[in-house]
Amino acid sequence: MRRLAPHVGQVTGIDTDPAIIDAARARGVPANAAFRVGGLAEVRGRFDVVTMVAVLHHLRAREALEQVVGLLNPGGRFLCVGLARVDGAVDLAWDVLNAATNPVIGVLKHPRVNRGAIAEPAFRTVEPTLALDELRTVGAEVMPGLRVRRRQGFRHTLKWTRPG
Ligand SMILES: C[S@@+](CC[C@H](N)C(=O)[O-])C[C@H]1O[C@@H](n2cnc3c(N)ncnc32)[C@H](O)[C@@H]1O
Structure with missing residues (x-):
């Protein structure tokens, strides 16, 4: 923010x-x-952008995506970084690749451990229940034209623009 x-x-x-x-x-x-x-679900109003990082898998995907649609102005963008359940050979292969590259990316991006004055609270975590293909299907139904891409770091991105 x-x-x-x-x-x-x-x-x-x-x-x-x-x-x-x-x-x-x-x-x-x-x-x-x-x-x-x-x-x-409690957010009211309209926004030009709705974004979330590692949150969608905490929510019921269809309901949450419908709420996002309702929050966006025409032409507004949904930009999401998410996690999905590993399901099948392609997901597994991608995860193995990520397991190899993630430590390297971590060292390059964060060469020194962050020892700032403000302690990080432990955030709530849950295991993703939807695989990426399942999320792709639900997402396309709620947000036609949703763009889904696998990313490094065991993540994917979702991008969508509400029609104007
Ligand atoms: C894995 S953490 C990610 C936190 C942060 N976005 C990040 O990337 O470091 C997931 C967060 O989603 C929050 N969360 C769970 N349900 C939520 C909801 N219905 N609306 C908003 N946030 C929620 C949790 O409290 C938690 O802090």
Whole structure:
């Protein structure tokens, strides 16, 4: 959110876990940013961009994607980094490749361990239940034309623009 704030009029960040919101606020709140404790379903209003990182697999995918559609202005963008269940040879091969490259990327991007003054709270984790192909199917039904790409770091990205 702090990286987004200089580029947008207003940015709102949510998490259902108050500890995560407290940690975000402790790092400073830009003048045009608001952090709120709450879930996606409680968000009201319309936005030009809805983004989430490693959150969609915590939610019921279809319901969450429908909520995102309802939150976007015409022409608005959904940009999501997610995790999926490993299911089948292609997923497994991709994960094996990631297992080899992830430590290298970690060392290159974070050569020194972050020992900042603000402790990181442990965030809630859940195992993804949907495989990427299943997410692709659900996603395309809710967001026709959704772009799905495998990424490094055991992740994928979802990109969609609400028709204007
Ligand atoms: C794996 S963490 C990812 C946190 C952060 N986005 C990151 O990449 O470091 C998933 C987060 O989703 C939050 N979460 C779970 N259900 C949610 C919901 N319904 N609405 C918003 N956030 C939710 C959890 O509290 C948790 O902090």
